Amino acid sequence: MAAENASGYIQHHLQNLTFGRLPSGDWGLAHTAQEAKEMGFWAFHLDTLGWSVALGVIFVLLFRMAASKATSGQPGALQNFVEVLVEFVDGSVKDTFHGRNPLIAPLALTIFVWIFLMNAIDLIPVDWIPHAAMAISGNEHIFFRAVPTTDPNATLGMALSVFALIIFYSIKVKGIGGFIGELTLHPFSSKNIAVQVILIPVNFLLEFVTLVAKPISLALRLFGNMYAGELVFILIAVMFGSGLLWLSGLGVVLQWAWAVFHILIITLQAFIFMMLTIVYLSMAHEDNH
């Protein structure tokens, strides 16, 4: 892609493969960023969905393979690997979540491994997968972003799912009244009923922002980290396209250094997403007010 200028290269890299209703009225792939934008809400990023589902399937199949052969005797290599992860997640859940809910631990495991896998795609050099997509589709200008977590749709999709679980368990554990009470009667409360009524909107505003901030921050933290990491990789890749030997050499070093650092980031972000999910759901299960 060195034929285009640097900003074109970067923008091309940041555009998803979007499937939706074209201006002509037919359904199809967007050819430009403008077209993709005009598709509105009812459009799909095929690259994000494809990669995330493929990685999710790899996760469940791999783990299912280990689980179906799980033995309490001497474990094999795969079972050992899976057990390490399961124990790690189980320990994290037990430390943080004190209720009894059979969903939480598998949820945490899925989040951790899936996000880790999606993030890990970031370590593949930025041009490889888009070039492969070009070669396969035969379209020189096809948009393709391989890392699902650099797409806010993916992170927001997961965060909203977690949010739905938070709401669901809040209502299930505390009842609708309890949930509404939690939103409106704290942090300011008064014995005087008239004063309490006045305080309700204030409380609601504060608590509602707190509640909504949970999925937003969850989604944006992961997205922001991965997007920034991706952008740095793309900028480093621009160095290769400069044609200058010393700049390319520097790019190689930087690429390596950033990739090493990124190994930490992708693991950490997956872990943070998992931990915060556990914490939020733990809060949803507790009557702490």
Next chain:
Amino acid sequence: MNINATLIGQSVAFFIFVLFCMKFVWPPVITALRERQKKIAEGLDAANRATRDLELAQEKVGEQLREAKTQAAEIIEQAKKRATQIVDEARDQARVEAERVKAQAQAEIEQEINGVKDALRAQLGSLAVGGAEKILGATIDRNAHAELVDKLAAEI
């Protein structure tokens, strides 16, 4: 960078993966883990118990050994005592028997001596009377002098 229906697809996929994980991945793995933990705990327990049992057994063996030794010593002691006893008894018996035999022999000898003495005395009496008759030339009234002769015989 547009927010669109992708996030719905992502949510659906997310829930499907979570449910699959909850149904088919988590339970077998966690069961295997718990079972292994239990097995290991039981194994360690059993090892501890075995060590304790071994200690107890060794103690018991030592005790029994000591007991057996004392018993053996006792038996030997008793046997020795019994042996001396038997020897003593035998000796006593022998002594008594010897005494008895000796006494019997002595009695027999005494008896014989007395018999001989009596015979000698009788013969001596008649010899003395015969002698005196011959010397005096006269017949001594045997009845008149019987007392004297008997007295004489007793003196011999």
